[in-house]
Amino acid sequence: AQSVTQPDIHITVSEGASLELRCNYSYGATPYLFWYVQSPGQGLQLLLKYFSGDTLVQGIKGFEAEFKRSQSSFNLRKPSVHWSDAAEYFCAVGGGEKLTFGTGTRLTIIP
Amino acid sequence: GAGVSQSPSNKVTEKGKDVELRCDPISGHTALYWYRQSLGQGLEFLIYFQGNSAPDKSGLPSDRFSAERTGGSVSTLTIQRTQQEDSAVYLCASSPDRATNEKLFFGSGTQLSVL
Numbered sequence: 001a002q003s004v005t006q007p008d009i010h011i012t013v014s015e016g017a018s019l020e021l022r023c024n025y026s027y028g029a030t031p032y033l034f035w036y037v038q039s040p041g042q043g044l045q046l047l048l049k050y051f052s053g054d055t056l057v058q059g060i061k062g063f064e065a066e067f068k069r070s071q072s073s074f075n076l077r078k079p080s081v082h083w084s085d086a087a088e089y090f091c092a093v094g095g096g097e098k099l100t101f102g103t104g105t106r107l108t109i110i111p
Numbered sequence: 112g113a114g115v116s117q118s119p120s121n122k123v124t125e126k127g128k129d130v131e132l133r134c135d136p137i138s139g140h141t142a143l144y145w146y147r148q149s150l151g152q153g154l155e156f157l158i159y160f161q162g163n164s165a166p167d168k169s170g171l172p173s174d175r176f177s178a179e180r181t182g183g184s185v186s187t188l189t190i191q192r193t194q195q196e197d198s199a200v201y202l203c204a205s206s207p208d209r210a211t212n213e214k215l216f217f218g219s220g221t222q223l224s225v226l
Contacts, residue, residue: 004153036217043115043202043217044154090153098167099215101146101154 002027004093006102014110015083021076021105023091033074034092034099035065044090050074061085083109113137115218117203123224124193132188132221136205140216143186144206145178148220149199157201160186193225 003026013019025031032051036044048059055067065076074091086109091102116135124130136143145157156170160180171177175193180186190197200220207214 006153041219043219044204045217046215092154098156098159098170099144099154100156103151103153 002031002093002100004091004100004102006089006091006105008105009103010106010108012108012110013081016080019076019078019081019085019107021089021091021107023074023076023102024072025074025091025093026072027093031093033065033067034094035059035063035074035076036090036092036101037061038088038090038104040087047076047089081107081109083111085109115203115205115216117201117218117221119221120219121222121224123226125226126195127192129189129191130193130223132190132201132223134186134188134203134205134218136184136186136203137216138184140205140207141183142206142208143180144204144215145186145188146202146204147172147199148202154202157188190223193223195225198223198225 005024007022034049035047037047038044047063048057048065050057050067058064063078065074067074088104088106090104092099118133143160146154147157148154158165158178159167162183163180175191178188200222202220204215204217
């Protein structure tokens with residue numbers, strides 16, 4: 001069965017600092033991997049996705065993620081966070097109709 | 112409409128009552144999904160529609176939960192005899208196709224509170 005682990009429930013970073021959110025997955029074949037962001041009171045918005053090809057994928061809002069098959073990881077990174085990046089971030093894996101989500105990482109930004 | 116619309120945005124009900132949650136997907140999207148987001152949990156898959164049929168109902172937590180979709184458009188998620196553990200945000204998403212979840216668009220959700 002497919003599964004996603006986001007080991008960090010809550011992360012706090014200073015504005016302007018770099019960010020890395022961890023995601024590990026379990027999937028029987030080549031996975032489709034996603035990162036979504038959920039701002040308070042909002043629906044989920046797709047940040048980026050990996051299907052195949054280049055293992056470093058670029059997304060919206062300056063985010064990127066790297067697929068590492070050997071580590072079953074798909075970590076999300078941003079070189080310099082902005083206060084508006086404060087939100088809940090979800091990693092997801094899927095290969096067909098159903099996406100399986102992690103439990104999310106809440107990101108707090110301090111001035 | 113411009114996006115996935117869910118109604119109501121908030122619903123407070125008493126234990127034992129039935130509730131209906133509605134989802135209006137983006138026009139032309141053939142695939143529709145229901146997820147549940149409980150406090151401190153990830154998104155839990157409930158059910159998926161392709162057109163009006165539901166090939167995957169594996170996530171429905173009990174027989175108190177049911178869903179239908181009519182005209183390949185609007186979907187209703189019904190919870191009968193609600194329990195306090197049903198309290199959660201229920202999210203709907205739609206997609207132009209079912210193949211890869213590539214273009215999954217989420218609504219803002221219905222916050223259900225069972226007292």
